[in-house]
Amino acid sequence: MKHYTSIHDIDNINSWIEEARQLKENPLKHIELGKNKTLGLLFFNSSLRTRLSTQKAALNLGMNPIVMNVSGDAWGLEFEDGTVMNGSTAEHIKEAAAVVSQYCDIIAVRAFPTLTDKEKDESEQVLSAFQKYASVPIVNMESATGHPLQGFTDALTISEHTLAKKPKVVLSWAPHIKALPHAVANSFTQAMQKMDVEFVIANPEGYDLNPEITGDTKIYHNQEEALKDADFVYVKNWSSYEDYGKVKNTDPNWMITKEKLGNAKFMHCLPVRRNVIVEDAVLDSDSSLVIEQANNRTYAAQLVLKKILENSPS
Amino acid sequence: MKHYTSIHDIDNINSWIEEARQLKENPLKHIELGKNKTLGLLFFNSSLRTRLSTQKAALNLGMNPIVMNVSGDAWGLEFEDGTVMNGSTAEHIKEAAAVVSQYCDIIAVRAFPTLTDKEKDESEQVLSAFQKYASVPIVNMESATGHPLQGFTDALTISEHTLAKKPKVVLSWAPHIKALPHAVANSFTQAMQKMDVEFVIANPEGYDLNPEITGDTKIYHNQEEALKDADFVYVKNWSSYEDYGKVKNTDPNWMITKEKLGNAKFMHCLPVRRNVIVEDAVLDSDSSLVIEQANNRTYAAQLVLKKILENSPS
Amino acid sequence: MKHYTSIHDIDNINSWIEEARQLKENPLKHIELGKNKTLGLLFFNSSLRTRLSTQKAALNLGMNPIVMNVSGDAWGLEFEDGTVMNGSTAEHIKEAAAVVSQYCDIIAVRAFPTLTDKEKDESEQVLSAFQKYASVPIVNMESATGHPLQGFTDALTISEHTLAKKPKVVLSWAPHIKALPHAVANSFTQAMQKMDVEFVIANPEGYDLNPEITGDTKIYHNQEEALKDADFVYVKNWSSYEDYGKVKNTDPNWMITKEKLGNAKFMHCLPVRRNVIVEDAVLDSDSSLVIEQANNRTYAAQLVLKKILENSPS
Numbered sequence: 001m002k003h004y005t006s007i008h009d010i011d012n013i014n015s016w017i018e019e020a021r022q023l024k025e026n027p028l029k030h031i032e033l034g035k036n037k038t039l040g041l042l043f044f045n046s047s048l049r050t051r052l053s054t055q056k057a058a059l060n061l062g063m064n065p066i067v068m069n070v071s072g073d074a075w076g077l078e079f080e081d082g083t084v085m086n087g088s089t090a091e092h093i094k095e096a097a098a099v100v101s102q103y104c105d106i107i108a109v110r111a112f113p114t115l116t117d118k119e120k121d122e123s124e125q126v127l128s129a130f131q132k133y134a135s136v137p138i139v140n141m142e143s144a145t146g147h148p149l150q151g152f153t154d155a156l157t158i159s160e161h162t163l164a165k166k167p168k169v170v171l172s173w174a175p176h177i178k179a180l181p182h183a184v185a186n187s188f189t190q191a192m193q194k195m196d197v198e199f200v201i202a203n204p205e206g207y208d209l210n211p212e213i214t215g216d217t218k219i220y221h222n223q224e225e226a227l228k229d230a231d232f233v234y235v236k237n238w239s240s241y242e243d244y245g246k247v248k249n250t251d252p253n254w255m256i257t258k259e260k261l262g263n264a265k266f267m268h269c270l271p272v273r274r275n276v277i278v279e280d281a282v283l284d285s286d287s288s289l290v291i292e293q294a295n296n297r298t299y300a301a302q303l304v305l306k307k308i309l310e311n312s313p314s
Numbered sequence: 315m316k317h318y319t320s321i322h323d324i325d326n327i328n329s330w331i332e333e334a335r336q337l338k339e340n341p342l343k344h345i346e347l348g349k350n351k352t353l354g355l356l357f358f359n360s361s362l363r364t365r366l367s368t369q370k371a372a373l374n375l376g377m378n379p380i381v382m383n384v385s386g387d388a389w390g391l392e393f394e395d396g397t398v399m400n401g402s403t404a405e406h407i408k409e410a411a412a413v414v415s416q417y418c419d420i421i422a423v424r425a426f427p428t429l430t431d432k433e434k435d436e437s438e439q440v441l442s443a444f445q446k447y448a449s450v451p452i453v454n455m456e457s458a459t460g461h462p463l464q465g466f467t468d469a470l471t472i473s474e475h476t477l478a479k480k481p482k483v484v485l486s487w488a489p490h491i492k493a494l495p496h497a498v499a500n501s502f503t504q505a506m507q508k509m510d511v512e513f514v515i516a517n518p519e520g521y522d523l524n525p526e527i528t529g530d531t532k533i534y535h536n537q538e539e540a541l542k543d544a545d546f547v548y549v550k551n552w553s554s555y556e557d558y559g560k561v562k563n564t565d566p567n568w569m570i571t572k573e574k575l576g577n578a579k580f581m582h583c584l585p586v587r588r589n590v591i592v593e594d595a596v597l598d599s600d601s602s603l604v605i606e607q608a609n610n611r612t613y614a615a616q617l618v619l620k621k622i623l624e625n626s627p628s
Numbered sequence: 629m630k631h632y633t634s635i636h637d638i639d640n641i642n643s644w645i646e647e648a649r650q651l652k653e654n655p656l657k658h659i660e661l662g663k664n665k666t667l668g669l670l671f672f673n674s675s676l677r678t679r680l681s682t683q684k685a686a687l688n689l690g691m692n693p694i695v696m697n698v699s700g701d702a703w704g705l706e707f708e709d710g711t712v713m714n715g716s717t718a719e720h721i722k723e724a725a726a727v728v729s730q731y732c733d734i735i736a737v738r739a740f741p742t743l744t745d746k747e748k749d750e751s752e753q754v755l756s757a758f759q760k761y762a763s764v765p766i767v768n769m770e771s772a773t774g775h776p777l778q779g780f781t782d783a784l785t786i787s788e789h790t791l792a793k794k795p796k797v798v799l800s801w802a803p804h805i806k807a808l809p810h811a812v813a814n815s816f817t818q819a820m821q822k823m824d825v826e827f828v829i830a831n832p833e834g835y836d837l838n839p840e841i842t843g844d845t846k847i848y849h850n851q852e853e854a855l856k857d858a859d860f861v862y863v864k865n866w867s868s869y870e871d872y873g874k875v876k877n878t879d880p881n882w883m884i885t886k887e888k889l890g891n892a893k894f895m896h897c898l899p900v901r902r903n904v905i906v907e908d909a910v911l912d913s914d915s916s917l918v919i920e921q922a923n924n925r926t927y928a929a930q931l932v933l934k935k936i937l938e939n940s941p942s
Contacts, residue, residue: 028350036656036687036688038684038687040680043387046388046389047387047388048387048389048410051387051388052382052414052417053416053417056352056380059378064687066680066684068676068680069387072697073671073674073697074675074676075674081908082903082908083902083903084903085901085903086805086901090901091676091898091900094902095898095919095922096676096899098919099676099680099919100676100680102681102919102922103683103684104684270409271404271410274392274399274406275396275398275399276398280395291412291416294409294413295416297416342664357701360701361701362702362703362719363727365696366668366731366732369731370694370731373664373666373692374664383701386700584727585718585723587713587714588712588713588720588722589710589712589713590712590713590714597723598722605723605727605730608723608726608727608730611730612730
């Protein structure tokens with residue numbers, strides 16, 4: 001594996017989960033692997049879990065993390081080819097990516113979608129440009145259409161809580177006041193499709209995810225029906241894909257309650273708006289796995305970095 | 315000691331001072347103690363000394379510091395319980411504190427008061443929430459009502475400059491154009507009350523600090539009288555406590571001058587507004603201890619981190 | 629060498645180049661030299677290359693870098709002497725520089741010019757204040773009038789691409805929409821004056837650099853004439869020096885094209901506005917050295933830090 005930009009970069013999710021569980025048991029075992037190597041973390045957007053867990057993962061491997069908030073710390077970046085740069089952007093991604101590659105052994109990038117320009121978002125303008133113009137491996141810390149560190153984390157968390165039987169996993173849309181990206185829902189869907197689980201999606205009409213991603217995954221527009229006999233309920237808001245980036249529905253009846261959850265485990269990538277996405281009673285109960293998910297972010301990132309380091313010329 | 319949130323967490327100030335002086339003589343002696351441990355520094359407000367000295371303290375103990383400006387880098391945090399989060403806050407402190415605890419062995423927090431809502435400030439909303447919801451030790455890097463790293467630093471500095479006799483220490487209010495917190499004055503008062511010094515406070519009428527903190531410490535409303543025979547004059551502005559957060563007095567006669575100071579040593583936590591709080595002639599003279607105070611911030615923080623690390627399960 | 633604030637601090641540019649080339653071959657050779665030493669990087673302005681390469685250089689020497697964005701992270705700084713600080717600045721540089729010296733073994737500072745107050749800029753208000761009031765060595769990460777880490781980098785890069793014959797090096801002005809500093813052009817000029825090269829400058833009338841810096845270096849107002857038989861063309865915009873900080877000319881005919889470049893190598897400090905300063909065809913060709921220049925920033929900074937560390941009392 002050179003880059004880690006999508007769940008598709010996972011060759012065998014079961015062996016990855018096994019390896020991540022080993023890292024979690026002994027996080028410092030490979031502390032010599034990344035010695036004197038630098039991880040550049042470039043943020044175009046806000047981040048708490050990703051920012052801290054990816055740094056922690058790098059430190060566990062002995063790497064030196066260097067963090068940069070691209071917008072505030074550096075120069076406005078241009079992504080269009082052939083443009084006459086006499087506007088607000090001062091540096092082209094061609095130079096920026098090549099330059100950062102001189103100082104970092106791996107570059108991790110967070111760049112959210114516009115949610116207004118579907119074509120641009122689907123082209124993964126920022127992430128692709130880093131892949132194209134950087135000379136070192138790229139890690140996706142959430143891009144326009146995917147959040148594969150989160151997706152793998154979630155697969156790991158489910159594996160840790162799965163008993164003998166094949167579990168039923170439901171990804172359920174929930175209401176939110178703002179237009180949110182599809183990245184987490186996409187990567188979770190892709191991860192579940194690789195797992196030995198019964199996976200279904202519940203969302204209101206007009207909120208079906210990109211059909212190229214959902215494929216033959218069953219989609220319910222009736223939440224109650226989808227939740228029946230669920231073992232894990234992964235909740236997340238996303239804006240409309242069809243009517244791209246629009247908020248068409250804020251129906252509070254889609255909020256997850258303790259009653260709806262039943263005996264299932266509750267999952268969310270965080271940050272989560274309490275009593276909008278899910279009621280307090282769920283988050284404050286033992287049914288919630290959200291803090292364990294956050295903890296697993298470290299080991300997901302650590303495994304990705306470890307695989308890249310092992311695959312890199314030293 | 316689990317947390318360090320107030321001067322009251324110091325069990326024996328004299329033995330703490332002795333230990334801090336030993337650290338200062340040999341700062342790297344315990345560099346193995348914090349190896350592969352992470353200190354998260356979370357800033358809700360500006361910081362120079364605290365930001366740098368606490369990182370330096372962590373590095374002296376072999377720890378990895380990770381700095382985050384909460385407001386700019388992460389998500390708007392919600393502190394109210396039971397609220398429907400459909401406004402500007404995207405993440406509840408319950409999750410945030412628990413999540414950061416997954417990545418950091420100790421969390422240090424800076425969160426200033428509102429100075430408009432006395433009840434909220436006195437409840438130490440932010441700091442208390444971290445104590446309540448984090449699963450790791452919390453260090454106060456200046457909260458609504460206290461700055462105990464500064465308070466202990468000041469005790470250490472006074473101890474280094476004290477000759478045989480019991481010194482007289484005066485905390486004097488000085489004018490300022492803005493409404494400033496009471497945190498430094500409170501913690502200094504609490505630290506002096508634990509020391510073997512003659513301690514008095516001078517401030518204009520209407521500026522008495524919280525009587526629960528000043529206790530039976532003598533308060534003068536006549537600065538000249540208070541300063542008589544002083545050995546150390548600690549100068550600081552604070553807004554009114556009684557008429558909470560208001561600037562009721564900017565009388566330049568309360569500024570400290572070389573003449574007023576006499577043979578006493580001048581102390582201030584910094585940043586200090588020159589020729590408003592104190593005249594240039596004082597700061598530029600040998601009577602000023604402000605740079606030594608800043609230096610001692612490192613060893614105060616280092617002792618606090620050391621005590622927490624020694625007390626933590628490894 | 630105590631401080632590194634200008635190209636004039638290089639005693640022998642040829643031996644420096646030789647030493648930097650050795651560091652580049654074996655960057656980790658001196659990793660014990662900076663162990664447990666701290667480099668403070670203080671940014672008053674945006675930075676990408678300098679921010680990352682200087683951190684990388686510190687890490688290669690085993691130092692701990694601590695980064696601070698002065699404007700956002702800390703307090704507004706006052707630089708005027710004797711002022712009554714009742715305005716927007718909360719801390720005087722006298723205290724700030726002395727304080728940071730307590731926590732850092734070396735302080736690196738970036739502070740751009742005003743471009744409106746020539747006298748203030750030429751006095752190097754910020755950098756000089758750090759030199760005056762800090763008690764540790766200061767490294768210039770681009771000041772009002774110089775960028776000596778870049779200047780030395782450029783000398784190193786030219787040395788690596790120079791064949792037997794003495795090369796002709798042209799510094800050519802190019803158009804830009806904004807008023808830019810003279811720092812890079814100044815330091816490049818000073819570096820070339822120390823090298824065994826034929827060095828000339830090309831700029832429009834009204835754009836001659838400070839004559840105290842250009843000295844007897846030949847200045848052409850006709851770009852074509854200057855570029856004749858060039859081996860290296862270093863391109864950079866700067867605002868007028870004479871009519872200080874003004875943009876008097878944005879003539880696109882001064883943009884560098886593949887045709888104008890001929891067989892010469894293209895150099896620029898970056899960030900560069902494509903198709904304003906230089907056309908895509910140049911940057912995307914093998915004639916461009918810009919990425920190699922960026923790479924050499926690490927070794928230039930590393931040599932400077934190494935020399936300072938070797939010269940410091942331990």
